[in-house]
Each structure stands twice: as C-alpha cells, then as structure tokens.
Amino acid sequence: MTVPIAENDIDVGETLPPMTEHAVSVSLPTWRANVGYEEGEEWVVAKMKTGYPRFFIHKSIEKFTAAILEKYGRPGERALLFPSPAVARRCQDFFRAQAPELSPAQVRIIDLVPAAAKERSEELAVISPRISAVLFPEDAFRTGKAFWQHSGDGISSRRAEYCHALFLEGGLIDSPALEEMSRFCKGPRRYQRKTSVDITNVSAETRDPTQFVEERFGRNLNLSLTKNAKLAVRRRIAGSLTADVELSEALALERDMEKTRHVAGFSEDDVYLYPCGMSAIFNAHRNLLESRGQLKSIVFGFPYIDTLKIAQKFGPGCLFYGFGSSEELDDLEKRLENGERFLALFTEFPSNPLLKSPDIQRIRHLADKYDFAVIIDETIGNFLNVNVLPFADIVVSSLTKVFSGDSNVMGGSLVLNPKAKFYQQIKKVWDADYEDNHWAEDSLFLERNSRDFVKRIERINANAEAICDALLGHPKVKQVYYPKYSPTRQYYDRCRNPGGGYGGLLSVTFHTKQDAVAFFDNLDTVKGPSLGTNFTLSSPYVILAHYGELDWAASWGVESDLVRVSVGLEEANKLVQVFRRALEAIPS
Structure with a gap:
C-alpha cells in the first residue's frame, strides 16, 4: 500500500504559518514535542522561533528589552515592556501583591517617549510609539511573566520592532530627558524604519523573506489608515458589517445601530479594542472591581486557564464551578438566596476545550435578581454563529482567532450591552479609563485579515461537522466534543443565529493514551497552540494548557489525553480522509 506523503510535516519550532515573522503559533508536530516543550527539553526549546505571544516572549521583544537594559538597567535586572505607564503601574502593583519581599525601589518604571521632529507629530499621534519598561530583579521574573501572561497587556512584536529602531536612532528617550530638551530641538529625523506594512519600492528579491510572506498579498497599507x-x-464586531467588503466600502456604509446583535441602541460606540482577548477579560474584571467594589467573581464552566487565574489573583478571589452544570447553578442560587453577593460571572460560550454551552438564560435571570454582571467570552462560538449579547453585560472575544484567521496578529474586543442593568455605571468607567493600546500595524493587519470573515465562517462550520461525522461512532474514539453533539446543545441552539452553525472547534478523546498518541502523531494537519486559524490546527490541548495540573483538570472532566482540533478552510473531503487515515493508524 502506498503511504500518503505528509503535507504538513513542519519542523519543531517553526512558525505557523511557516516563515511568518509575527506568527502567533509554533509547530509542535508530535506528542513527544509537546511534552518536551512543557518539560523545557533543549531539543524543543532551542528550536523555537516563536510561540503563543502571551506565553512566549517574541525574539523582537527580547532584543528591544536587551537594548533598554543595556542603557538603563542595573546589574542583575530584567525587564518587561508595556504600551503605557498605566499598564506598567498595574504590573508594579502586581509585584507588590505577589512579591511583597521586594522593596518599591526594586521594581521601577522607565517611560520611553518619542523625541521627533515637529513635522512627524501628526504621524506619532496616530501610532503612539511609546514604551513603559518595568525593571526588577531577575529572580522575580516568574512574577512579572505571570502578569504579562494573565493580563495580556504586554507589547506586540510589531510594536517592539518599530520602537526598537526608533530607540536605536535616538528617537525614543526616557521622559525626564525629554523634559530637559530644549523646546527648539527638533530631534533626530531619520528614525522611521521601513516596517511590515509600509515597505515601498523594494523588490521581493531584496526583502527579508519573512516580511515578504506577510506582504505578498498586498497587505502594505499606510499607517495613516490606522484610525x-x-x-x-x-x-x-458590532455586526453592522456582515458582508465581505474592502476598507473603503466598510467606512462608506451607513451606521447600523442594531442589525446583528439585536440589542436596541447598540452601535460600534460600545465596542472597544484590546491587544488580545485576555486583555479584554482582564480589563473587564479590573473595571468592574473599580465600578462595583471589591466582590468575589464566579467562573462558570471549565474555562481557558488565564480567565480563572485573573479572577483568583486580582481582587478578593472567586467561586469556581468547573462543570458548568445545572446542579452548580442550583448551588449558586442557594448561595444567593442566603445572602452571598458577587461582582460578576465569567463564562465561555461554548467552553474550551469541552465545547459545553452554559444556560445563559438562567444565568441572566439570576444576575438580574441578585445584582451581578455577566461576562460572556464568545471566541469559540463567534457572533456570526451565536448572539449572546442580550444575555450579557459584557461580551469579550479573542480577535486573534477566527476573526483574523491568518495567525499573524493579536487582538481582542470588548462589547458593552447598552440595555444591561449596569450599563450607565460601567460605561462611565470605560470612557474615563480606556486606553487604545492596539498597535497601529497590528490594527491594519487585523482589518485586512477580517474582510472575508463571513465567508470563512460558513466553510469552517461545514468542515467541522464533516470531521465530527468521521470521528463519531469509530470504535477507537471514546468521545467527540462539539456543540452540535453536546448534552448542552439546547442552550447553544437558544442563542444560535438563523443560518448560524456550530463553530470550528472540536475535541476528541480515546480509550487509551497510546491510542491518543498514535492518532495525533499520524494526523496530517499542522500542529501547535492557538485556534481559529485558516488552516486546520491540532494540539494535545490539556498537555499544553494544564501540564502542571493534569490531575486537577481531570477532576473537572478534562482528560489529559484529549486532542483538540481547530478546523480550517481546506477541502472537506480531503480533511475527512486525513482524519480517517489517522484513525486507521491506531494499533488494533
């Protein structure tokens, strides 16, 4: 028998997509490679060209950090880079709470601001090339990295590249030095490098190959288009653009107040952009604490790891209901009846990786009766498939995923419901507190990538169902997790839009670990962290997300040998054959 050639045999540590400088995923093509990454084995770690940005600090950011430390650092210090002084101060506060043994002088901030010619002032106002570096003792790096990971508010790799070049040419200096500069000093003029979105008049042969991969589809928009x-x-995100249109058409369309989200008075004015989805969740929690006081939160259903960490580490803690069951809602209702009060309930619709859908209608009823906010993460469902805004005070999403699809840019969104009970109260907080820290170049890529969002969702939905059909009923398969086949489907269908599907994420478990490993290692898809990519992307998700707490995850029904699949745009019949061959490779 002829063995099919593996089309997705990508080396350990290569970017996903390959040769993409700002990729947000990395190839971990075997089960052993995933375990090796978690164990810190050199044969994996040394080959890593990148990683998921909240967990792996991009090499461009590392280079910029090293340059800042060389100029401003003290012996034995490390640094993390953030987009604004406010974010840096929050990191400083986290150090005080999590590492109280450090003195205030040991965790300090260097604010770097542009010192450019006046003729550049308008452009600088658009792109805001400033950096706030938090410097601290190197043995406290783990604490700082936890803030970077949980908050999602670290700088992006594109911001690092731009600002590093500016810094090296003297166009980015610490704020005290700027204050001392003469008002007549125009500063250096040649600070602006050719970036990944404004390279012009350069041949493909002379460009950096990773840049060319990103640019060859015409994504070289001008920074002036950022706004x-x-x-x-x-x-x-608001739902007023439900067709695949170019930027000029998108801006020419009349403002549609409530077309898709079905909430009276809703518009793009209630949509906020963040550096990534976790940043949206972090800032939702932070601003609710600010507006409603220091109350515990509820995390309902087994969530993505950092949502729970945010609720546990920032503020007075949380009540965790890891099954997302009706019985747990019964328990919550009893607590509320007995006088317990909470800040907010955080949930995913559906959840990752078990694809369960919570009863958000009942949750909404309890929230209205007992005065807590409801925050729903719609990343997995996405607003074209489901409409959860009527049940939420706040809806968050990771735009890094299927909204972008190209796996080369980070982004997040937060949506306020104008009909929610706390809207006026929290809207004031957002209007006073919000910083748009989504880097200009990243915004340009995100807009370009999302133009065919609608068309992609339809195909991904169909492909995911075809793969599920191939897995269901196979004797080696223990369980398939997908909203259409979930015991909680009724809750999903209650929010499903007319014509909406069940999304592009599914998980599968097997009867033995050996079967899971054989299936995964023989599955001819790209393999690595993240989801929502235009290409099918698989991972032993629990190994990557919960390696240090596998028993804890198993106690909530999340098996360590689960394989998660994010379905892409490939031809459906071809995908089905890929999965069937992986099933056939499992030993009898």
Missing part, C-alpha cells in the same frame, strides 16, 4: 482600520474592525 479607519480600527473603525472598520469595530463595525465588524
């Missing part, structure tokens, strides 16, 4: 790109993205 318009962000508006178009916000309109797509």
Whole structure:
C-alpha cells in the first residue's frame, strides 16, 4: 500500500504559518514535542522561533528589552515592556501583591517617549510609539511573566520592532530627558524604519523573506489608515458589517445601530479594542472591581486557564464551578438566596476545550435578581454563529482567532450591552479609563485579515461537522466534543443565529493514551497552540494548557489525553480522509 506523503510535516519550532515573522503559533508536530516543550527539553526549546505571544516572549521583544537594559538597567535586572505607564503601574502593583519581599525601589518604571521632529507629530499621534519598561530583579521574573501572561497587556512584536529602531536612532528617550530638551530641538529625523506594512519600492528579491510572506498579498497599507482600520474592525464586531467588503466600502456604509446583535441602541460606540482577548477579560474584571467594589467573581464552566487565574489573583478571589452544570447553578442560587453577593460571572460560550454551552438564560435571570454582571467570552462560538449579547453585560472575544484567521496578529474586543442593568455605571468607567493600546500595524493587519470573515465562517462550520461525522461512532474514539453533539446543545441552539452553525472547534478523546498518541502523531494537519486559524490546527490541548495540573483538570472532566482540533478552510473531503487515515493508524 502506498503511504500518503505528509503535507504538513513542519519542523519543531517553526512558525505557523511557516516563515511568518509575527506568527502567533509554533509547530509542535508530535506528542513527544509537546511534552518536551512543557518539560523545557533543549531539543524543543532551542528550536523555537516563536510561540503563543502571551506565553512566549517574541525574539523582537527580547532584543528591544536587551537594548533598554543595556542603557538603563542595573546589574542583575530584567525587564518587561508595556504600551503605557498605566499598564506598567498595574504590573508594579502586581509585584507588590505577589512579591511583597521586594522593596518599591526594586521594581521601577522607565517611560520611553518619542523625541521627533515637529513635522512627524501628526504621524506619532496616530501610532503612539511609546514604551513603559518595568525593571526588577531577575529572580522575580516568574512574577512579572505571570502578569504579562494573565493580563495580556504586554507589547506586540510589531510594536517592539518599530520602537526598537526608533530607540536605536535616538528617537525614543526616557521622559525626564525629554523634559530637559530644549523646546527648539527638533530631534533626530531619520528614525522611521521601513516596517511590515509600509515597505515601498523594494523588490521581493531584496526583502527579508519573512516580511515578504506577510506582504505578498498586498497587505502594505499606510499607517495613516490606522484610525479607519480600527473603525472598520469595530463595525465588524458590532455586526453592522456582515458582508465581505474592502476598507473603503466598510467606512462608506451607513451606521447600523442594531442589525446583528439585536440589542436596541447598540452601535460600534460600545465596542472597544484590546491587544488580545485576555486583555479584554482582564480589563473587564479590573473595571468592574473599580465600578462595583471589591466582590468575589464566579467562573462558570471549565474555562481557558488565564480567565480563572485573573479572577483568583486580582481582587478578593472567586467561586469556581468547573462543570458548568445545572446542579452548580442550583448551588449558586442557594448561595444567593442566603445572602452571598458577587461582582460578576465569567463564562465561555461554548467552553474550551469541552465545547459545553452554559444556560445563559438562567444565568441572566439570576444576575438580574441578585445584582451581578455577566461576562460572556464568545471566541469559540463567534457572533456570526451565536448572539449572546442580550444575555450579557459584557461580551469579550479573542480577535486573534477566527476573526483574523491568518495567525499573524493579536487582538481582542470588548462589547458593552447598552440595555444591561449596569450599563450607565460601567460605561462611565470605560470612557474615563480606556486606553487604545492596539498597535497601529497590528490594527491594519487585523482589518485586512477580517474582510472575508463571513465567508470563512460558513466553510469552517461545514468542515467541522464533516470531521465530527468521521470521528463519531469509530470504535477507537471514546468521545467527540462539539456543540452540535453536546448534552448542552439546547442552550447553544437558544442563542444560535438563523443560518448560524456550530463553530470550528472540536475535541476528541480515546480509550487509551497510546491510542491518543498514535492518532495525533499520524494526523496530517499542522500542529501547535492557538485556534481559529485558516488552516486546520491540532494540539494535545490539556498537555499544553494544564501540564502542571493534569490531575486537577481531570477532576473537572478534562482528560489529559484529549486532542483538540481547530478546523480550517481546506477541502472537506480531503480533511475527512486525513482524519480517517489517522484513525486507521491506531494499533488494533
């Protein structure tokens, strides 16, 4: 028998997509490679060209950090880079709470601001190339990295590249030095490098190959379009853009107040952009604490790891209901009846990786009766498939995933429900507190990537169902997790839009670990962290997300040998054959 050639045999540590400088995933093509990454084995770690940005600090950011430390650091210090002084101060506060043994002088901030010619002032106002570095003793790096990971508010790799070049040419200096500069000093003029979105008149042969991969589809927009790109993205998230249109068309369309989300008075004015989805969740929690006081939160259903960590580490803690069951809602209701009060309930619709859908109608009823906010993460379902805004005070999403699809840019969104009970109260907090820290170049890529969002969702939905059909009923398969086949389907269908599908994420378990490993290692898809990519992407998700707490995850029904599949745009019949061959490779 002829063995099919593996089309997705990508080396350990290669970016996903390959040769993409700002990729947000990395190839971990075997089960052993995933375990090796978690164990810190050199044969994996040494080959890593990148990683998921909240867990792996991009090499461009590391280079910039090293340059800042060389100029401003003290012996034995490390640093983390953030987009604003406010975010840096929050990191400083986290150090005080988590590492009280450090003195205030040991965790300090260097604010770097542009010192450019006046003729550049308008452009600088658009892109805001400033950096706030938090410097601290190197043995406290784990604490700082936890803030970076949980908050999602670290700088992006594109911001690092731009600002590093500016810094090296003297166009980015610490704020005290700027204050001392003469008002007549125009500063250096040649600070602006050719970036990944404004390279012009350079042949493909002379460009950096990773840059060319990103640019060859015409994604070399001008930075002056940043404001318009962000508006178009916000309109797509609001639901007023439900067709595949170019930027000019998106901006020309009349403002549609409530077309898709079905909430009276809703518009893009209630949509906020964040550096990533976790940043949206972190800032939702932070601003609710600010507006409603220091109350515990509820995390309902087994969530993505950092949502729970945010609720546990920032503020007075949380009540965790890891099964997301009706019985747990019964328990919550009893607590509420007995006088317990909470800040907010955080949940995913559906959940990752078990694809369970919570009873958000009942949750909404309890929230209205007992005065807590409801925050729903719609990343997995996405607003084209489901409409959860009527049940939520706040809806968050990771735009890094299927909204972008290209796996080369990070982004997050937060949506306020204008009909929610706390809307006026929390809207004031957002209007006073919100910083748009989504880097200009990232916004341009995000807008470009999302133009065919609608068309992609339909195909991904169909492909995911075809794969599920191939897995269901196979004797080696223990269980398939997918909203259509979940015991909680009734709750999903209650929110499903007319014509909406069941999404592009599914998980599968097997009767033995050996079967899971054989299936995964023989599955001819790209393999690595993240989801929502235009290409099918698989991972032993629990190994990557919960390696240090596998028994804890198993106690909530999340098996360590689960394989998660994010379905892409490949031809459906071809995908089905790929999965069937992987099943056939499992030993009898």
